[in-house]
Amino acid sequence: MKETMEVLDLLKVLAKCYADAKHDGVVNFLDIPKFIPALEQLFKALEGAEKIEGELRQLDIGKVLLIGEKFREIAAAVKG
Helix, strand or coil: CHHHHHHHHHHHHHHHHHHHHHHHCCCCHHHHHHHHHHHHHHHHHHHCHHHHHHHHHCCCHHHHHHHHHHHHHHHHHHHC
16 A cells, blocks of 8 residues: 555645645746645655556555545645
8 A cells, every 4th residue: 555655645745735835826837846845755656656556456445444534634735
């Protein structure tokens, strides 16, 4: 689940960056620096991305609940 969670962590970081960028009511090219934290997570997420399909094929209820919790965190981050 490590690789899958890293991709979801990337989505969470992107959501936080987006929330920070829209804080002033508009997202534009001046907000690009606010997305720099996502670059670090992007490289981490891409590193083992080829393993994600195998991880998802082995899902059990515990892993589904972990993924659901991560999506809740992402939704909260989007809201700011």
